Amino acid sequence: MQAWPRHKAPRQTWHDAGMSSAFTDLCRYPIVQAPMAGGASTPQLVAAVSEAGGLGCLAAGYKTADGMYQEIKQVRGLTSRPFGVNLFMPQPEYADPAAVEVYRNQLAGEATWYETQLGETDGKxxxxxxxKLAILLDDPVPLVSFTFGCPTREVVQAFDRAGTRTVVTVTTPEEAQAAQRAGADAVCVQGIEAGGHQGTHRDNPETDSAGLGLLSLITQVREAVQLPVVAAGGLMRGGQIAAVLAAGADLAQLGTAFLVTPESGAQPLHKQAMTNPLFVHTELTRAFSGRPARGLVNRFMREHGPYAPAAYPQVHYLTAGLRKAAAKAGDPQAMALWAGQGHRLARELPAAQLMEVLVAELDEAKAAFAARGAE
Amino acid sequence: MQAWPRHKAPRQTWHDAGMSSAFTDLCRYPIVQAPMAGGASTPQLVAAVSEAGGLGCLAAGYKTADGMYQEIKQVRGLTSRPFGVNLFMPQPEYADPAAVEVYRNQLAGEATWYETQLGETDGKxxxxxxxKLAILLDDPVPLVSFTFGCPTREVVQAFDRAGTRTVVTVTTPEEAQAAQRAGADAVCVQGIEAGGHQGTHRDNPETDSAGLGLLSLITQVREAVQLPVVAAGGLMRGGQIAAVLAAGADLAQLGTAFLVTPESGAQPLHKQAMTNPLFVHTELTRAFSGRPARGLVNRFMREHGPYAPAAYPQVHYLTAGLRKAAAKAGDPQAMALWAGQGHRLARELPAAQLMEVLVAELDEAKAAFAARGAE
Structure with missing residues (x-):
C-alpha cells in the first residue's frame, strides 16, 4: 500500500486510529461514491456520503463551470468533510462527421416518434x-478526479500546489502508467463491470471486446504502477468491497449502489429500472453518447447500438433531446439507463443508511475471511 | 459458507485443523487447477497440484471414454490425493447446418494456406x-464437474450414491439455480475473465455482450443459491485468490496460471504466447469452436471471429485440422491460444512451486487486509 505524497498537507483531516489506508485523512471508511454525470450526484448525495464517513464526489461533466461551482458551494454548506469533483477531459477531434450524419439519419424515426428534434453536433x-480548472485552482477542493484521459503534468502540479489530490480514471495498465508519468496521486481502476461511461483515455473500437474485469485489472495495475488504487465496477455489497481491498485496492468506488438512494438526482424511471425484472442485462453501448457506456439493455440500445459510431461527444449532443423526451413521456426504452453489472442488487436506502449497511457487510466479510484459519 | 452434504463420506480425506472451508477434506489449500480440455491438464499436472495441496482436475472433454479412464489411472498411480474430472455436457442439435457450410467456404483459403483439410462436421x-458417466460411476473419483450445461437430477443422485462430489460450471445466477435444482454439491462460478470456453449452459448470441465479471457474478450467485462456490476467471496471483475468498467463494480455480507449467501439456507455442508482447489482448470468439471461448487475439480470430456461427461442436470439428497444421508449422496466428485476462502475469514455474508461491501470496494478502485495522 503506497502512502500519499507527504508534501501535501490535507486541508481537512481526521484520523481513525489503526486504519492503514493511504486515504485515511479523506474518509473514515474505504468507500467512495462514484461521480455520476447526468444528474445523479447531487450535492445532497455527496454531502450525505461524506457525512457518513465515505467520500462523496460531484460530477462536473456536462455542467457549466459555474454550475459546477454552485454545486461545490452547496456541498460546503451541507458538510465540512472532504469530497471530490470529477472532470471530463477534453476530447480530440477525431470523430468522422459523415458517420455522425449517417447516425442522424438512422435516428430520424426516433425523433418523429418522441416528437422532438435531434441535437446539433457541433457543440464543444x-x-x-x-x-473548471481555473475555479478549482482558485478555490480548491480536497480531491479532483479525471475521466476520458490523463491531465498534463502541469495541471497535476498546479493541483499539488493547491493541496488537492488528483486521481486519474484508468481501464488498462498502460493508462495507469500514463497517470503515474503525469504525477497523479492515485488511479481509479475501472473494470468493465462499471455502469455508465468507461473512462478509457482514447476510444478505440478495435479493443471494444478486450475490456478487463475488475479483479484482473486491479492486479495488473498494481504490478504496473506504484500508486494507490481506487477500485470501481459492479460493487454493490460490503463483501465485494472486502474483496477489492484484499486484492490490494485502497478504496472501493460505488455508483449504481448510490444511484437509487433518495438523495440521488437520477430520474425516478432510471432508479426504478435497476431492479425492474424487465431489464435483466447490461451492455456497453455507443448508442447514446458515441463512447462505450454500460446501461440496462433497452429498445434503443438493441436497435441502434450495433451501428452507433465512435463519436463522443457528438452523439451525446445528438441524442440529448431524444433522451429527455423519452423520460418526459415516461418511456424508459429510449432513456440512457446507465447501470453497473450489479444493478439487480440495488437497495433503495437513504445514503447514510446504505453506508452503514455496507460498512457492516465489509466488517462481516473481513471477519469471515479471517476465520477461515491458516491456509 | 455452506457445508457439503453430510451424507457423503469423503473417500480420501485429510484435515488441516482450523480451516473452515467446506472443501477441507478435498484439498489443504483453496486452490483448484482448472480442467483444460485440449491437452494442458495432463495426469502429471493434476497429480502435482493435488500432491502440493491443491485440487488437480483432469479434462475429459474431446477425449474418448477410454482415454479419460487411462488418464484417471495414471493420476492414481502418481498420487493418492483427491482430484477431479471435468465432463462436457451433450449439446442439443440447434446449429444451423447452412451457417456451418457458409463458414466452411469462408475458411477454404486457410485450409489451402496450411495445406490441410477442413474437418467433417457431422461428428458426435x-x-x-x-x-464416461458409466466409467465414473463404476470406478468413482472424488469430484466430477460439468461444463456446457447441467446434469439431470438422476445423474447427480447416482454420483451422490457413488460418493462423488458434483460441481456445475455456471455463468449466471439463473444457471446456478438450475444446478441447485439438480442437486449439485457446488457451483463453479466462471467470470468472463476466464480463458478458454465459457461454460454457459445454452449458447445464445443475443447475450454475447452481457457476460458478468467474476466479482459481480460471485455475489449474485451467492445471493441466488445456497451452494459452495468455486470462483474462476483471470486469477493469477494469491492476492486475487484472497479477494474471491473475501467475497465468499470457498475455492479459487486457476487455469492460465497452470497452463504454462512444465507439467502442462499445452503446445510450447501456446505457453510462450502467454507472455509474448505480440499478444496483448484476449477476446471471446466463436472462430475456433462455434462457442464463445477466450483466447489471445491473433490473425485467425481477428479475421474469422466476426462472422463465425454459433455452432458448437461443429466448428470445433471443422477447424481441428487447421489448428493442428498451424501448430505443426510453428504459426501461432491460427492456433486457438486460449488464455484468461491475466495471461501477462503467467509464471513458468513447476506446478508445486507455483502452488507454494500462490499460497504465500494468499497468506500475505490476508495478513495485509487484516492489518488495515478497524473500518
Whole structure:
C-alpha cells in the first residue's frame, strides 16, 4: 500500500486510529461514491456520503463551470468533510462527421416518434475544462478526479500546489502508467463491470471486446504502477468491497449502489429500472453518447447500438433531446439507463443508511475471511 | 459458507485443523487447477497440484471414454490425493447446418494456406457423455464437474450414491439455480475473465455482450443459491485468490496460471504466447469452436471471429485440422491460444512451486487486509 505524497498537507483531516489506508485523512471508511454525470450526484448525495464517513464526489461533466461551482458551494454548506469533483477531459477531434450524419439519419424515426428534434453536433468537445480548472485552482477542493484521459503534468502540479489530490480514471495498465508519468496521486481502476461511461483515455473500437474485469485489472495495475488504487465496477455489497481491498485496492468506488438512494438526482424511471425484472442485462453501448457506456439493455440500445459510431461527444449532443423526451413521456426504452453489472442488487436506502449497511457487510466479510484459519 | 452434504463420506480425506472451508477434506489449500480440455491438464499436472495441496482436475472433454479412464489411472498411480474430472455436457442439435457450410467456404483459403483439410462436421455432439458417466460411476473419483450445461437430477443422485462430489460450471445466477435444482454439491462460478470456453449452459448470441465479471457474478450467485462456490476467471496471483475468498467463494480455480507449467501439456507455442508482447489482448470468439471461448487475439480470430456461427461442436470439428497444421508449422496466428485476462502475469514455474508461491501470496494478502485495522 503506497502512502500519499507527504508534501501535501490535507486541508481537512481526521484520523481513525489503526486504519492503514493511504486515504485515511479523506474518509473514515474505504468507500467512495462514484461521480455520476447526468444528474445523479447531487450535492445532497455527496454531502450525505461524506457525512457518513465515505467520500462523496460531484460530477462536473456536462455542467457549466459555474454550475459546477454552485454545486461545490452547496456541498460546503451541507458538510465540512472532504469530497471530490470529477472532470471530463477534453476530447480530440477525431470523430468522422459523415458517420455522425449517417447516425442522424438512422435516428430520424426516433425523433418523429418522441416528437422532438435531434441535437446539433457541433457543440464543444472540451466540457469547459479550462474554466473548471481555473475555479478549482482558485478555490480548491480536497480531491479532483479525471475521466476520458490523463491531465498534463502541469495541471497535476498546479493541483499539488493547491493541496488537492488528483486521481486519474484508468481501464488498462498502460493508462495507469500514463497517470503515474503525469504525477497523479492515485488511479481509479475501472473494470468493465462499471455502469455508465468507461473512462478509457482514447476510444478505440478495435479493443471494444478486450475490456478487463475488475479483479484482473486491479492486479495488473498494481504490478504496473506504484500508486494507490481506487477500485470501481459492479460493487454493490460490503463483501465485494472486502474483496477489492484484499486484492490490494485502497478504496472501493460505488455508483449504481448510490444511484437509487433518495438523495440521488437520477430520474425516478432510471432508479426504478435497476431492479425492474424487465431489464435483466447490461451492455456497453455507443448508442447514446458515441463512447462505450454500460446501461440496462433497452429498445434503443438493441436497435441502434450495433451501428452507433465512435463519436463522443457528438452523439451525446445528438441524442440529448431524444433522451429527455423519452423520460418526459415516461418511456424508459429510449432513456440512457446507465447501470453497473450489479444493478439487480440495488437497495433503495437513504445514503447514510446504505453506508452503514455496507460498512457492516465489509466488517462481516473481513471477519469471515479471517476465520477461515491458516491456509 | 455452506457445508457439503453430510451424507457423503469423503473417500480420501485429510484435515488441516482450523480451516473452515467446506472443501477441507478435498484439498489443504483453496486452490483448484482448472480442467483444460485440449491437452494442458495432463495426469502429471493434476497429480502435482493435488500432491502440493491443491485440487488437480483432469479434462475429459474431446477425449474418448477410454482415454479419460487411462488418464484417471495414471493420476492414481502418481498420487493418492483427491482430484477431479471435468465432463462436457451433450449439446442439443440447434446449429444451423447452412451457417456451418457458409463458414466452411469462408475458411477454404486457410485450409489451402496450411495445406490441410477442413474437418467433417457431422461428428458426435455428446462427447461420449454416457460412456464416461458409466466409467465414473463404476470406478468413482472424488469430484466430477460439468461444463456446457447441467446434469439431470438422476445423474447427480447416482454420483451422490457413488460418493462423488458434483460441481456445475455456471455463468449466471439463473444457471446456478438450475444446478441447485439438480442437486449439485457446488457451483463453479466462471467470470468472463476466464480463458478458454465459457461454460454457459445454452449458447445464445443475443447475450454475447452481457457476460458478468467474476466479482459481480460471485455475489449474485451467492445471493441466488445456497451452494459452495468455486470462483474462476483471470486469477493469477494469491492476492486475487484472497479477494474471491473475501467475497465468499470457498475455492479459487486457476487455469492460465497452470497452463504454462512444465507439467502442462499445452503446445510450447501456446505457453510462450502467454507472455509474448505480440499478444496483448484476449477476446471471446466463436472462430475456433462455434462457442464463445477466450483466447489471445491473433490473425485467425481477428479475421474469422466476426462472422463465425454459433455452432458448437461443429466448428470445433471443422477447424481441428487447421489448428493442428498451424501448430505443426510453428504459426501461432491460427492456433486457438486460449488464455484468461491475466495471461501477462503467467509464471513458468513447476506446478508445486507455483502452488507454494500462490499460497504465500494468499497468506500475505490476508495478513495485509487484516492489518488495515478497524473500518
Amino acid at each position: 468537445r472540451d466540457d469547459g475544462y479550462e474554466a | 455432439r455428446d462427447d461420449g457423455y454416457e460412456a
